[in-house]
Amino acid sequence: MLNTWIPPDRFLPWRSSADLVAMPDRAGTLVIVPVGAIEQHGPHLPAAVDTVILMGVIGHALARLPDDIPCQCAAPLCYGKSNEHIDFPGTVALSAQTLLATLAEVLDSLHRSGFRKVALVNGHGGQPQVVEIAARDARVRHRDLTVFPLFVWSVPHCAASLFDAREMQYGIHAGAAETALMLALAPQTVRMDRAKAEWPRNLPAEGLLSMEGARPFAWLTHDLTESGVLGDPCAATPEKGAELLDSLADGWVRLIGDLHRFQQPPA
Numbered sequence: 001m002l003n004t005w006i007p008p009d010r011f012l013p014w015r016s017s018a019d020l021v022a023m024p025d026r027a028g029t030l031v032i033v034p035v036g037a038i039e040q041h042g043p044h045l046p047a048a049v050d051t052v053i054l055m056g057v058i059g060h061a062l063a064r065l066p067d068d069i070p071c072q073c074a075a076p077l078c079y080g081k082s083n084e085h086i087d088f089p090g091t092v093a094l095s096a097q098t099l100l101a102t103l104a105e106v107l108d109s110l111h112r113s114g115f116r117k118v119a120l121v122n123g124h125g126g127q128p129q130v131v132e133i134a135a136r137d138a139r140v141r142h143r144d145l146t147v148f149p150l151f152v153w154s155v156p157h158c159a160a161s162l163f164d165a166r167e168m169q170y171g172i173h174a175g176a177a178e179t180a181l182m183l184a185l186a187p188q189t190v191r192m193d194r195a196k197a198e199w200p201r202n203l204p205a206e207g208l209l210s211m212e213g214a215r216p217f218a219w220l221t222h223d224l225t226e227s228g229v230l231g232d233p234c235a236a237t238p239e240k241g242a243e244l245l246d247s248l249a250d251g252w253v254r255l256i257g258d259l260h261r262f263q264q265p266p267a
């Protein structure tokens with residue numbers, strides 16, 4: 001069904017207009033908007049990885065969220081700004097301008113529907129900047145709207161206890177962590193017989209520049225990897241995936257509680 005891992009009673013598109021009119025505290029209900037992507041993830045994973053992991057993590061968190069925290073998950077945006085992957089078939093990329101305009105209109109629609117607290121939860125490492133701008137711009141348009149631009153991986157989780165330091169630094173795409181989560185969430189889509197490690201090539205040899213972080217360079221995925229993989233997917237197991245999923249879901253339960261309690265100073 002359309003709600004994937006989201007419990008049906010937490011999935012906003014399953015509500016009717018009449019349900020929303022009757023909703024006791026629309027203004028105080030947190031709405032999560034999943035912002036995913038469809039982009040290549042190497043030969044062993046499907047293009048839907050970022051959207052699947054996002055819906056899986058949010059779904060597992062909402063399943064264990066206390067009943068007294070009002071929170072609904074909106075329909076996901078499955079397409080994102082994935083133009084670093086355009087050299088690989090299967091990638092469907094929106095421009096930054098299109099994603100920004102889409103997020104603005106989704107936020108305006110939720111505000112028009114009476115919601116005043118929205119979390120944009122991004123699942124793709126190539127678009128946090130767009131999500132942050134969309135959140136700030138919506139706050140400028142709607143002084144009574146609280147918007148949180150967030151990343152699905154930004155909660156406390158146990159990946160560093162499951163994978164080695166090299167994986168944690170360079171395994172940023174279709175590596176051990178994403179492959180393990182896919183083995184836990186959608187094992188029928190994973191081809192471990194094609195899984196092969198690849199580490200980023202053409203990195204600055206020394207000095208202050210790095211692949212990501214404070215002093216990066218603007219790379220296309222093809223600059224760094226032939227296969228589209230960055231990291232070692234062979235280090236993934238379904239058990240590690242289940243453990244990582246569990247810790248991410250717990251992190252999100254904590255964070256959603258904080259979002260629920262947060263009160264923006266009145267404008």
Ligand SMILES: [Zn+2]
Pocket residue numbers: 041049050124173174178
């Ligand atoms: Zn990914």
